[in-house]
Amino acid sequence: MINYTLSDTQKEYSQKAKEFRSEHSDKLLQASRDSVFPRELFEQGVEHGFPGLFIPTEYGGEGLGAIEYALVSEHIGFYQTTYQLARALMVAGTDKQKEKYLPRIAEGKVVGSDDISEPNAGSSLKDIETTAEKDGDEWVINGLKVHVNCAGAADVHHVYTHTDEGLTVFLVEKDNPGMKIGEKDQPIGTRQMPIHDVIYDDCRVPEDQLLGDNGGGYEVFFKTFNFSRIGNASDILGHGKRSLDEAIAWASEREVGDQGTVTEFQGNRWKIAELKTRLRAVEHLRNEAAWRLDQGESAVKHTCMAKLRAGEVALAAIEEAIQLTGAHGLYRDQGFDMAWSDAKTLDVAGGSREIMRNVIADQILD
Ligand SMILES: Cc1cc2nc3c(=O)[nH]c(=O)nc-3n(C[C@H](O)[C@H](O)[C@H](O)COP(=O)(O)OP(=O)(O)OC[C@H]3O[C@@H](n4cnc5c(N)ncnc54)[C@H](O)[C@@H]3O)c2cc1C
Incomplete structure (x- = not known):
């Protein structure tokens, strides 16, 4: 049976996130411009249940699923690295690790980061050069991570290494003396989750900070990212939808001499119809992927389809939003530049x- 109706809970969380975004839109834009993590807003989101959205209720979370995660992520992007940490703990954590971290994440007391990329390893996990070696009952991590969102703000990093068993993930807390945060970088997007290098220099962690199995890093990665790509797709989609809606609202009022408003031109009407249709199609792809995840499927193909199409369509929508609003949209206070930069970065x-x-081709053909 196909049901296109959101439940009352889903509508409620979507609405709360929408209102939160609109209430704090100026602060969020400024955090992006200044590249500062909005910790205060992160903590304020606790009263709406945002940080613990899909964390089980037994750990103090809201116990919701991928659909609610998708709906909230359309409006608020700065929880993504913490959501990734929470998801990694949920799929691979020991009971002790879950008890230690999940309630604190739900209370807004822990920001997470994903320390995966390296100078010679971005798309390809197998090329990760960071090592972890066993020394007594500790592991010693050495290596350099780059482009790490929220690196400076994070209380807990989950770091991908190679051990002699293969790709392996560790949890490292912020005050570990063997971990140093590099200078803040200046990317064009996701600047509200500031980016730094993270240097692991004989960073010692106890055995119980290993996340998942020794050599089980691929499993942690795919189970985490297959879920979090729904959040990325939604974040991107949200930028596209908001930008187009803002542009339509403005262009509907804008008189062009004696020719009527911008939205009365046939060319613009078709452009809006086309983009709304394409955005809607992305939303359906994303919803199906989230629904399948909530049914317990891995939905790998569907989440990748949603992220693939979200990037293409949202970026086209933001560009047309600027076109529709002319000079108005080319001023920084409108924030279309930041929406485009965030969407492009997440793309x-x-x-x-x-x-x-x-990945989609592998799923279909192999
Ligand atoms: C703003 C920002 C935030 C980021 N946040 C994080 C973070 O929090 N944590 C983290 O670990 N990393 C983060 N990253 C890194 C990001 O995940 C990588 O940049 C991304 O995975 C691409 O890797 P790369 O830059 O090394 O490009 P490469 O892997 O070198 O790829 C370069 C180009 O080649 C293409 N390509 C690569 N392999 C293939 C292939 N097999 N087939 C076809 N084309 C291919 C890519 O699509 C890309 O177009 C961030 C990056 C940026 C810019």
Whole structure:
């Protein structure tokens, strides 16, 4: 049976997130411009249940699923690295690790980061050079991570290494003396989750900070990212939908001499119809992927399809939003530049279009 109706809970969380975004839109834009993590807003989101959205209720979360995660992520992007940490703990954590971290994440007391990329390893996990070696009952991590969102703000990093068993993930807390945060970088997008290098220099962690199995890193990665790509796709989609809606609202009022408003031109009416249709199609792809995840499927093909198409369509929508609003949209206070930069960054980070196409093709053909 196909049901296109959101439940009352889903509507409620979507609405709460929408209102939160609109209430704090100026602060969020400024956080992006200044590249500052909006910790205060992160904590304020606790009263709406945002940080613990899909964390089980037994750990203090809201116990919701991928659909609610998708709906909230359309409006608020800065929880993504913490959501990834929460998801990684849920799929691979020991009971002790879950008890230690999940309630604190739900209370807004822990920001997470994903320390995966390296100078010579972005799309390809197998090329990760960071090592972890066993020394007594500790592991010693050495290596350099780059482009790490929220690296400076994070209380807990989940870091991908190679051990002699293969790709392996560890949890490293912020005050570990063997971990140093590099200078803040200046990317064009996701600047509200500031980016730094992270340097692991004989960073010692106890055995119980190993996340998943020794050599089980691929499993942790795919179970985490297959879920979090729904959040990335939704974040991108939200930028496209908001930008187009803002442009339509403005262009409907804008008189062009004695020719009527911008939205009375046939060319613009078709453009809006076309983009709304394409955005809607992305939303359906994303909803299906989220629904399948909530049914317990891995939905790999569907999540990658959603992320692939979200990037293409949202970026086209933001560009047309600027076109529709003319000079008005070319001023920084309108924030279309930041919406485009965030969407473009998320289009590459977390799995580029090429990688999404590779995974989709593998799922269909292999
Ligand atoms: C703003 C920002 C935030 C980021 N946040 C994080 C973070 O929090 N944590 C983290 O670990 N990383 C993060 N990253 C890194 C990001 O995940 C990588 O940049 C991304 O995975 C691409 O890797 P790369 O830049 O090394 O490009 P490469 O892997 O070198 O790829 C370069 C180009 O080749 C294409 N390509 C690569 N392999 C293939 C293939 N097999 N087939 C076809 N085409 C291919 C890619 O799609 C891309 O177009 C971030 C990056 C940016 C810019």
